[in-house]
Amino acid sequence: MVNPARIRWQAMRGRDPGEEHRVSTPLELFFDLCFVVAVGQAAAQLHHSLDEGHLGGGLVGYLAVFFAIWWAWMNFTWFASAYDTDDVPYRLLTLLQMAGVLVLAAGVPAAFEHYDFTVVVIGYVLMRIGMICQWLRAAVEHPEGRATTLRYAAGIAVVQVGWVARLWAPGTWAYVTFAVLVVAELAVPAWAEARGRATPWHPEHIAERYGLFTIIVLGEVVLGSLAAVQSVVAEFGASASLIMIAAGGLAIVFVLWWIYFTGGEARLRNLRVALTWGYGHVVVFASIAALGSGIEVAVDTAGHRSHIGEQAAAFAVAVPVALVLIALGALHRLANTGAVRSSAFVAAGAVVVLALPFSTPLLGLGGAVVGMAVAAAATLVANRTGSVESRP
Structure with missing residues (x-):
């Protein structure tokens, strides 16, 4: 059973990496189910593309969309492993991210058919608002890891601005900027953890x-x-x-x-x-x-x-x-x-x-x-x- 006092408020000090019997929470499992909706949308679009014989376009769209889905899941999963407090602010921000996932899922068909990532990016903005707020809260309440958590918040925010700006990239630049931003996304955790105290993931x-x-x-x-x-x-x-x-x-x-x-x-x-x-x-x-x-x-x-x-x-x-x-x-x-x-x-x-x-x-x-x-x-x-x- 969840402790009611814990649900109200708990300082985000960082979880113990050596904590015994650490298991996934009901909120994490609920979060995963929302992501599977997006995975199902991507798989369905790939199915239709393959059925029609559109292999090249289908694969490009699938890989681009799946990266967006997987990376958002990665961001939350590693943060939760280190800083899951399961209190009211944490739950509300996580639910906001779940809403963003469903918006992303709604944008999958347009991303496949027209390479239009507008709705996907809107979903990402919602998820990133929740994620940045979580990292900033960790920076305030976990002084020992402040340098690392602030780098995460800054890195995620800067790259997200890049994704929004990319919506106006013309022609070939849309593909070039996509590849550059993917590399930037993958580099954020390594950069954030490079100096200072590592996040206490389990x-x-x-x-x-x-x-x-x-x-x-x-x-x-x-x-x-x-x-x-x-x-x-x-x-x-x-x-x-x-x-x-x-x-x-x-x-x-x-x-x-x-x-x-x-x-x-x-x-x-x-x-x-x-x-x-x-x-x-x-x-x-x-x-x-x-x-x-x-x-x-x-x-x-x-x-x-x-x-x-x-x-x-x-x-x-x-x-x-x-x-x-x-x-x-x-x-x-x-x-x-x-x-x-x-x-x-x-x-x-x-x-x-x-x-x-x-x-x-x-x-x-x-x-x-x-x-x-x-x-x-x-x-x-x-x-x-x-x-x-x-x-x-």
Whole structure:
């Protein structure tokens, strides 16, 4: 139960990085669910782009939008790990950020279709107002970390002004300024933590937050795939290929979940490892969400509702799966979980997955998806063996 006195007001002194039994709060889980709405919007737009055969434009729009979603989640997650007081001001500012997330989600279609980020930026402004106020409050109430918290507040504010100004960037400059501002965003935490006292983020809490968000994104894949299967069955009825795609897609989701949570607890030994591990998760999150789009495209292709062929649809599933395998292999090794015995197993699994779409004329699209699940499971077996052998 939450202490009512704590809800009213509590000084933002910074949490203990060694605090035992530190778990995600109900507010953090609610926050994640709002972000999954935005992830679902991005995945849906990618699905439609792939169905229409607009690969280049769809990927550019997806990557741009997903970066915005993931980075806003990152900002809140690491701040909350260090300064979550769960009192009234903290809750209200967090709810403001959640409202900003939903505004961002509403702007996803325009960002995809017209590369118009106006609504997305408005959502970001709302989130950044809440985030800057949180950092400034930490600066006032946590004197020991004041220099660092003020750098965070200043860095976030300056870069946000850049995003607003970018809305008027013409032609090619819109793409150039986007890339520059992405680099600036990624540089803010390293710059803020470079001097002075580091923020008291909690390693186990951070690892749990990333794991929970992975589960939620996997859940979004299951939900989107189920809706696609129901739609095709209602219109055309079930077929052997459709059943195989559904079963193979579900198996892939199960296997990816197992691979992510194979091994021991992530060991985020220092800021460099933690930031690399945290930044590396963008590949995991974005690829898993894109996998959902790929499975939906495969379902549409089986129901003859897509403008692309079976091989292209198979690649829409294979590429995200391969990226997740490679990213998880690297992250497990970085965090020293003991889950990866050899990078060769991970690489071999990714190669097999990427090769399977070439066999679609022989196996059919459903068979190719099932094959990807088997190849991913083979990677899991290698990882699991490494995990067992690494234990003392």
